[in-house]
Amino acid sequence: MKKIFGRPRSLKPTPTHYCPGCGHSIVHRLVAEVIDEMDMRGSSIGVPPAGCAVLAYFYFDIDMVEAPHGRGPALATGVKRVLPNHLVFSYQGDGDLAAIGTSESFHAANRGENITIIFINNAVYGMTGGQMAPTTILGQKTTTSPPGRTPLLDGYPVQISEILAQLRGAAYIERCTVNSPAAVMKTKRAIRKAFQYQMDNRGFSMVEVLSPCPTNWKMSAVDACKWIDEVMTKEFPLGVLKDIGTKETGKEKKS
């Protein structure tokens, strides 16, 4: 019998610890599928974050090295500069990337570092129990913004992709989501493109994924998917924020 669907080679046969309805497992699988399709399993190095995905090295069947909270892009920079022909990505949440690691992300993008960030935006700190993140939506209730986030007390949600897209070192930045099968396929294409840009030495690439967190949003998985469409995408519009073009079709990278 012909096998038409199976576990990607780059994913270990390990059950994940993620909550039901969480987007991490989907994105893990997408990353693994893309690595398999690009035949890069043997020369990929991942950098998992602090936060829910910290145990990613138990799930990905590729070489991985852990980074302290927020420092993924710096670590990935070190790895990539020593192994320039490898696929190097850091996998980060919104607290990791947009709060404690803003500086590292910003400057890795600005240097045009040939790495990819897979950025999971679920608008809260998930692993620590649902505190307010830089990406928490105005009015959203979290454990540290119990009345709902107000600009007066807590500032505004940070649109990190828009910010990084302005940097000249950024080659490709797209915001996607994984709340429907169509959106999942779109996200996979974005990850594939980001990795391809990296392997073509186009510069820094990032895929932001709006990802459901039913546990901390205190919603059912279905409602969480709806909430992304109805609320989150208003603050974080989906789409390509930066694309300098592929090697074949696009403009050449400015030096």
Add this chain to the structure above:
Amino acid sequence: MQGNCVIGEAAIRAGCRFYAGYPITPQNELTEYMAEHLRKAEGGVFIQSESEIAAINMIAGASAAGARVMTSSSSPGISLKQEGISSMAACELPGVIVNMMRGGPGLGNIRPSQGDYFQATRGGGHGDYRTIVLAPATGQELADLTMDAFDLADKYRTPVMILADGMMGQMMEPVVFRKPKPRQYPDCYVLKGAGDGKSKFIRGLILDAIEMEEHNWKLARKYDLISRQETRCEIHEAEDAEMMIVAYGTAARVAKGAIRRLRSMGLKVGLFRPVSLWPFPTRELRELSEHIKHFIVFEMSTGQMLDDVRLALQGFANIDFFGRPGGVVPTPAELSNVVSRRYPQKDAYVDRFLRFKVVEGPFGP
């Protein structure tokens, strides 16, 4: 060559191929040297990082990928790097960190000081770990100990710190670079991508309590081994000495000048200089106390190494202390005056009130 540049050259010769750093005085010449010369070396990567924190994590990444790596900074910058140093210790990633100490705490000033002894020798960052700390006192040692630091880092898979100060970094001395030893670091510790085989990961986060304890015991056994095998010290003019100055780095150099003066006055004073600050040469110092009963610890701090000396001597000898913590380098004349006044034959009671510099302030001395 200038001290900072000596470290850079020795590192490149020792096979360092990745350097990340952030400007801070008084170690900028090292960063500049690496920018100029490491980039020319085959496979050499220099990055001026956006922060100290990024620099230490960049070298951690490069170390995981198998390169010999180094970063450098000065006191406030090292405080920022501590997160990464702790992480490298946990992940067992080798790397060399240079600290050209300046006056502190806080931003302090940019003058030479030895105020970071505690931070360097007690781990410095969070968690139960140690960092090997080497304290050069001459230009030649800057070269030799830098090369040794890379070998030790690889041998024990742990971060190693070169602890010097602005004085050592700025001083110019002739240096002979020795031939470095060939690198011995098995491929099995390096991430190169899984190839066709099994994938590997490097981590310091271990959620299971029992596993974490096992990992910490493993690290502890390693630190135990290091402290038995890697202590280094210099003992100078100890044969007939009645009193020993205990000092490291720049302070030890000043002490050597003072000892020449004291010897010419007929006072039998020697020097005990720890070269490895961690592991501290406890055994060697205790052996000395079998025939020498008076020690004076001299530091450019308010007395940090003093703790280690007390632990080593355990009450078997008299311990005195002299320090200048403000970024001031005392002269040999000043030190020899202090030592001669406290020389054991002198009346200890008369001299006791001279021990600390009296500071006139609005609230009296």
